Amino acid sequence: xxxLAKKFLKKGLLVFSAFLIVLPPLVNSALALDWEAKRTxxxxxxxxxRGIWSPAVLKAMKQVPRQEFVxxxxxxxxxxxxxxxxxxxQTISQPYVVAWMSQLLEIEKDMKVLEIGTGSGYQAAxxxxxxxxTYSMExxxxxxxxxxxxxxxxxxRVQVRQGDGYYGWKQHAPFDRIIITAAANHVPRPLLEQLKxxxxxxxxxxxxxxxxNMTLIEKDSSSKTHTSQHGQVRFVPMxxxxxx
Numbered sequence: 001x002x003x004l005a006k007k008f009l010k011k012g013l014l015v016f017s018a019f020l021i022v023l024p025p026l027v028n029s030a031l032a033l034d035w036e037a038k039r040t041x042x043x044x045x046x047x048x049x050r051g052i053w054s055p056a057v058l059k060a061m062k063q064v065p066r067q068e069f070v071x072x073x074x075x076x077x078x079x080x081x082x083x084x085x086x087x088x089x090q091t092i093s094q095p096y097v098v099a100w101m102s103q104l105l106e107i108e109k110d111m112k113v114l115e116i117g118t119g120s121g122y123q124a125a126x127x128x129x130x131x132x133x134t135y136s137m138e139x140x141x142x143x144x145x146x147x148x149x150x151x152x153x154x155x156x157r158v159q160v161r162q163g164d165g166y167y168g169w170k171q172h173a174p175f176d177r178i179i180i181t182a183a184a185n186h187v188p189r190p191l192l193e194q195l196k197x198x199x200x201x202x203x204x205x206x207x208x209x210x211x212x213n214m215t216l217i218e219k220d221s222s223s224k225t226h227t228s229q230h231g232q233v234r235f236v237p238m239x240x241x242x243x244x
Contacts, residue, residue, distance in 0.1 A: 035065060035067055035078075038078070038079040039061070039062050039065075039066070039079065040062065041079070042061070042079045042081070042095055043058055043061060043062060045081075046081040046095060046096050047061060047095065047096060047099050050096060051100075052096070052099045052100065052103055053103075054102075054103045056107075056130055056131075057099050057102050057103045057126075057130070058099075059129075060102070060126045060129040060130050061095065061098070061099050061126065063129050064122065064125045064126050064129055065154075066078045066079060066092075066095065066122060067079075068150070068154060069086075069092055069120040069121055069122040069125070069150070070084055070086070070092060070120070071084075071085070071086060071087070079095070080094075081094050081095055081096050082094050083097075086119060086120045086143070087142075087143070088140050088142065088143060089236065090119050090120075090140070090143065090236060091119070091236060092119060092120040092122050093119075093122070093123065093181060093235075097233065098122060098123050098126055099126075100214070100230075101123070101179060101181075101202055101214070102123075102126055102127065102130065104200075104202055104214070104216050104230060105177045105179060105200055105202055105216075106200070107127065107130045107131070107132050107177060108131070109130075109131030109132075110131060110132075110133060111131075111132050111133065111176035111177055112132070112133045112135070112172065112174075112175050112176050112177075112196075113127050113132040113133065113134050113135070113175060113176065113177040113178070113179065114135050114136070114137070114168065114169055114172070114173075114175040114177070114178045114179070114191075114194070115127065115134065115135070115136040115137070115178075115179050115180075115181065116136075116137055116165030116166075116168075116178070116179070116180040116181065116182070116191070116238070117137070117138065117139075117165060117180065117181035117182045117238070118136040118137065118138035118143065118144065118147050118160055119138065119143065119147070119181065120143075120147065120150075121136075121147040121150050121151045121156070121158070121160075123179070123181055124136045124147075124151065124156065124158045124160075125151065125154065125156045125158070127158075127179075128156045128157055128158050129156075132177070134156075134157070134158045134159070135158075135159045135161070135169050135172050135175075136158055136159070136160050136161070137160075137161050137162075137163055137164075137165035137168075137169060138160065138161075138162055138165075139162070139163065139164050139165060139239060139240050140162075141162055144160060144161070144162035145162075147160055148160045159172075164240035164241055165180070165188075165191075165238075165240070166188045166190065166191075166238070166240050166241035166242050167188075167190045167241065168188070168190045168191050168193075168194040169194070170190075170194065173193075173194035174194055174195060174196035174197075174199070175194055175195060175196060175199060176196050176198075176199050176200075177199060177200050177201070177202075178191055178194070178195055178199070178200075178201040178202070179201075179202050179203070180201070180202070180203035180204070180238065181235065182204070182235055182236055182237060182238035182239075182242075183203075183204045183205075183206070183208040183212045183234075183235040183236065183237050183238060184203055184204070184205060184208065184237075184238045184242050185205070185206065185207065185208055185242075186205075186242075187201070187203065187205065187215075187217065188241075188242065192217070192219070192225065195217075195219050196219070197219055197220070197221050197222075197223060198219065198220070198221060199218075199219050200216060200217065200218050200219075201216075201217045201219075202214070202215065202216050202217070203215055203217075204233045204234075204235040208237035208238070209237075210234070211232050211233065211234050212232070212233055212234065212235060213229040213230070213231070213232060213233070214229065214230040214231050214232075214233050215227060215228070215229050215230070216228050216229075216230060
């Protein structure tokens, strides 16, 4: 009987050990499903009812894990429709604004897109998922270093350069689309020059201390620009030469 008891005890321990080995992946899977559920809710509550209709943009917003671009201590707020601090006085834009700007740009696969103000890298990741050949500039050395590591770790093909985005990235110009994710009181001339004929540039334009208008600039085939405004926003100011 003693030997039998030991035999069952041994089996029981083996089964219990196997259960412990299986459990962590199940827990991780549950957490992953929870983030996916939050993204689904974000789309249903914060994006579609407010006019985000592009299937490609909605798919990208569903795919990109915003929690990976938010500091760990506030990660639980990752899918709140609000900007969040990422350090050095900068923020990650609220999901709606990221989707809205992406939709206004009408990005198509293989378009060359320049982003000014990489920040956390969230907008750049969305652009990459939309199929854009994405180039992004970040003026702050620490943020530029961190975002290069983050985007590479997550598998997003984005070329990041540390430098003043006011002057653009002439080496890779012209660009089909340019997106500026910081407030400016004027449109940087070098960026307009690097915009391809038929291209679009979007930025929050206006008083950098208060509110700006989401402004879309389109360059026609004769190099003339046409401007439209799409509502009031508030972004952190563009720094560097933009403030001179």
